[in-house]
Amino acid sequence: xxxxxxxxxxxxxxxxxxxxxxxxxxxxxxxxxxxxxxxxxxxxxxxxxxxxxxxxxxxxxxxxxxxxxxxxxxxxxxxxxxxxxxxxxxxxxxxxxxxxxxxxxxxxxxxxxxxxxxxxxxxxxxxxxxxxxxxxxxxxxxxxxxxxxxxxxxxxxxxxxxxxxxxxxxxxxxxxxxxxxxxxxxxxxxxxxxxxxxxxxxxxxxxxxxxxxxxxxxxxxxxxxxxxxxxxxxxxxxxxxxxxxxxxxxxxxxxxxxxxxxxxxxxxxxxxxxxxxxxxxxxxxxxxxxxxxxxxxxxxxxxxxxxxxxxxxxxxxxxxxxxxxxxxxxxxxxxxxxxxxxxxxxxxxxxxxxxxxxxxxxxxxxxxxxxxxxxxxxxxxxxxxxxx
Amino acid sequence: xxxxxxxxxxxxxxxxxxxxxxxxxxxxxxxxxxxxxxxxxxxxxxxxxxxxxxxxxxxxxxxxxxxxxxxxxxxxxxxxxxxxxxxxxxxxxxxxxxxxxxxxxxxxxxxxxxxxxxxxxxxxxxxxxxxxxxxxxxxxxxxxxxxxxxxxxxxxxxxxxxxxxxxxxxxxxxxxxxxx
Numbered sequence: 001x002x003x004x005x006x007x008x009x010x011x012x013x014x015x016x017x018x019x020x021x022x023x024x025x026x027x028x029x030x031x032x033x034x035x036x037x038x039x040x041x042x043x044x045x046x047x048x049x050x051x052x053x054x055x056x057x058x059x060x061x062x063x064x065x066x067x068x069x070x071x072x073x074x075x076x077x078x079x080x081x082x083x084x085x086x087x088x089x090x091x092x093x094x095x096x097x098x099x100x101x102x103x104x105x106x107x108x109x110x111x112x113x114x115x116x117x118x119x120x121x122x123x124x125x126x127x128x129x130x131x132x133x134x135x136x137x138x139x140x141x142x143x144x145x146x147x148x149x150x151x152x153x154x155x156x157x158x159x160x161x162x163x164x165x166x167x168x169x170x171x172x173x174x175x176x177x178x179x180x181x182x183x184x185x186x187x188x189x190x191x192x193x194x195x196x197x198x199x200x201x202x203x204x205x206x207x208x209x210x211x212x213x214x215x216x217x218x219x220x221x222x223x224x225x226x227x228x229x230x231x232x233x234x235x236x237x238x239x240x241x242x243x244x245x246x247x248x249x250x251x252x253x254x255x256x257x258x259x260x261x262x263x264x265x266x267x268x269x270x271x272x273x274x275x276x277x278x279x280x281x282x283x284x285x286x287x288x289x290x291x292x293x294x295x296x297x298x299x300x301x302x303x304x305x306x307x308x309x310x311x312x313x314x315x316x317x318x319x320x321x322x323x324x325x326x327x328x329x330x331x332x333x334x335x336x337x338x339x340x341x342x343x344x345x346x347x348x349x350x351x352x353x354x355x356x357x358x359x360x361x362x363x364x365x366x367x368x369x370x371x372x373x374x375x376x377x378x379x380x381x382x383x384x385x386x387x388x
Numbered sequence: 389x390x391x392x393x394x395x396x397x398x399x400x401x402x403x404x405x406x407x408x409x410x411x412x413x414x415x416x417x418x419x420x421x422x423x424x425x426x427x428x429x430x431x432x433x434x435x436x437x438x439x440x441x442x443x444x445x446x447x448x449x450x451x452x453x454x455x456x457x458x459x460x461x462x463x464x465x466x467x468x469x470x471x472x473x474x475x476x477x478x479x480x481x482x483x484x485x486x487x488x489x490x491x492x493x494x495x496x497x498x499x500x501x502x503x504x505x506x507x508x509x510x511x512x513x514x515x516x517x518x519x520x521x522x523x524x525x526x527x528x529x530x531x532x533x534x535x536x537x538x539x540x541x542x543x544x545x546x547x548x549x550x551x552x553x554x555x556x557x558x559x560x561x562x563x564x565x566x567x568x
Binding site: 101120121122123167169170176177179180182183186205207208211212213214218222223224226231232233235236237239241245250263310329330 | 444447450475505548549550552553554555556559560566
C-alpha cells in the first residue's frame, strides 16, 4: 500500500459540473482529491480486504441472528419494543439487503481492523462507483498512471444486477432529506441504478411522506408506497412520529429493518463478545458493561456514541490523555469503548479504507483522507489502483 | 373500458364496467381462495402463509377496490348485498361505496421477501362471472391452484387519500445529514 502523488486532470471544473459537485478554483472539487492515489497489490486487496470483509459480514449476520431473539441486546441497542418483532420478521423472511460500507483501519500490513459498519445509510457511493472509475480510465489515457492498473470496483454492475432480484413490483420510491446534497446525490445515484435495472422510480423527501387511514404510507400524489429506498437512518425512523406505522405499513424497505442492528455501533461490542480475538476485530465494550471499566482503566481507547455519524462526538484517549475530541449533536447517546487502532499516516494524511458490500459481496473500495485521526466531514475522497 | 380506482372530484355513474380481456398472454401459476379455510385445505400451504396472505389482500382492499358514488351503482356491478361503504369521502363530503372482497389470489412465489404476494379479488354479478382483480382483470372462477394471465398478477395500483404528512424528517432537522 503506497500513497503516490499524481498530476490532476486538467479539466476538473468541467468534471465537477458533469458530476454535480461543487468546485472552487484553487481548491478543486469539493470532497475529492486526485493529487494522489493509493496503490495496493492484488494480494492485499484479495486477502486483507475482500476476504475479511465478506467474513465479517457473515459474523454480523450471526450477531443479527442472536440479537433478534434477545431482549437484553435489543434494549441495549436502543431499539424500541414495538420494532422488535418487525425486525425479527424481516430477518427471518430474508428481506434482501443492498449496500453497506465497512470502515477499516489498514496500513498495508497485518490484518485490517473493523472500526465500524455503515450498514444502513452509507455515502460516497457515487464517488466510489463512478468518479473513481472514470478517474482511473482517464488517468491511464493521459498516461498519468501505468496502463496495467486495475481497481476493485464492481459496485455499479452489482447493484444493477441485484436489484431485479428484489422483486419490486410497481414504483420504487426513494426518500431522504433533500437539504443535504451528499444524501440527495447518493440516493439519486441509487435511483439511477434502479432505472437502469428497469424499475419505475419516484423521489421525495422523508418529510413529504404521508399516511392514510389504513396506515399505509403515501407519496405526494397519494400513491401508496410499497417499496422505499431510504437514505435516512432506521434509528431516526423508529424515533419519529410515523415510526409507529412502519411495522404494519407493508413497505419493502431498502435497507431492510434488520440493518438497524448492524448500523448501530453497539454491533462492535456484540461482535467482540461473540468472536473475541478475531484478527479483524478490535476489543469493544458497551460503556455500561462492567468489563468496560477495566478496559478504560488501561488508559487507551476510543469512545463513540452508539448512534452518531460523520465523526461526531468521538473521543480518543491514549495512555490516560485525551488526544482527540470532536463535538457534535450526539452527546446524549449511550457510548461504546473500542480499542485504538490509529489510522495510518501517509504524507500527513490519515486514510480510512471503506469496503463496499453490495448484497453482501465485497465489490469496491473507497478511501477518504483526513488530516485528523477521526474521519469527518472535511475528509477527501482519494482514488485507488491495484497493481501487481 | 377504463375504470377509475379512486375518486377525485368526479364520480362515475356508469353501470357497465367490465370489459372482457380477450387477448392471449402467458399464463402463470396462482392460487385463488375465497377465505382462509379454503387456503388451509392446500397441503402445501401453512396456516401462517394463508393468514398472512389473506391479511395482505385485506389490507389492500379498501385502497384498490373500485369505488362508486352510490350503493346502487356498486350493486349493479357486483350484486345486491355485495357492496359496502368505503372508508373515504368524496371531496364534497359524500359517501363512497365499493364491492366486498370476494376472495384473494396468491401468486406462486410472485413476490420476494420470502412470502407470496397476495391481492384481493372481486366477483361481478354480470357478464363473465369469475373472479376479477381490482384492476378488472379476469382470473377465472376456479378456486385453489389455477393459471392466470401474468398481467393479472402485478400489484394493483394504489391510490388513496393521505391523512397527514410530516411524520418523518424531524431527526434530520435536528442532526443534519443521515449519511454515514
